[in-house]
Amino acid sequence: MFTPEHRDRTRARLLAHAEADAAIVGFAHTGSHATGTGDRWSDTDIVLAVRGDIAEAAGRWTAWIYDEFDARHHWDLGVSGASVIRVFLLPGWVELDLTFAPEPEFGARGPAWQTLFGTPHEQPPFPPPDRNTLIGHAWHHALHARICLERGRSWQAAHWINALRDQLITLACLRLNLPTAYSKGAHLLPAEVTTPLESTLIRSLTEPELRRALTATITATAAELDHSDPQLAARLTPMLTELT
Known part of the structure; x- marks a missing residue:
């Protein structure tokens, strides 16, 4: 399975690619990595703020992730508003949960959020289960x-x-x-x-x-x-x- 160093290099390459993509105007970590509670086994949860067409950006990034990381599979966890949550399996059992969010929907909905660049917008919190x-x-x-x-x-x-x-x-x-x-x-x-x-x-x-x-x-x-x-x-x- 992956090492923490392997996972961290993957995160760094994702950040560099986002910074070079004119359609990506925000990048944030969510999950345990954002709160400093992650461990050796934590996966990678990232939210991208997309300016423009969500489907186009998601398709373009999906193709790049397959080429760059030799991804083995992906699937969509679902949608939250107009956002697309896409889950990738990379070699070494690295899991990448990548959310493509319209620029107005880029922002924390819970405590697990760390903005690396971009301007987050206030969002309603995730509701608890009924x-x-x-x-x-x-x-x-x-x-x-x-x-x-x-x-x-x-x-x-x-x-x-x-x-x-x-x-x-x-x-x-x-x-x-x-x-x-x-x-x-x-x-x-x-x-x-x-x-x-x-x-x-x-x-x-x-x-x-x-x-x-x-x-x-x-x-x-x-x-x-x-x-x-x-x-x-x-x-x-x-x-x-x-x-x-």
Whole structure:
């Protein structure tokens, strides 16, 4: 895998290319590198302020990254406003997350931001995940896990049990004001949250084991609901218990 020196050289070449590109009027690091909390394994998150056509700039930079770094693959994570977020895999397992933002959308939406050049504009912060939606996903996943067990679909049941645990972790992080995306705050959760989760792990795809794991996951979910929204927990917990 990559070394920190390899990754840093990649960042320096990206910055030099941006400074030489008349259409790029801003360059910022985001993620852990911007806050000084990165480590040997941190990836590279960059936002480019684009003056002009976003698609043209993204296409031109994509071709250059393949030529310059011998990129192996890329895909679009999605869009935020008119911005394009493109994720590249470079040799040595260097991950490059490159956002092409219209000039007016160039600016911090959270604390992880470091401007190297250009003028950032004030942006609304990223909204937290909606608690009601997370709770909805939780009971949805629990229900479908049980249905899959009744149908004898063990792999699909395992999928829904694991997905239910993901919702539970995100709910706990949201309640405790920890990072919610991609379980980034999971390692900061207290033991009273994480210890019960150990029993939710699936050890085999036998029906008794899947039912045991589902029961453990529903039990942990009900406990988190009681912390997050006691009134809603009083309505949902009896129904969730029916699935165990």
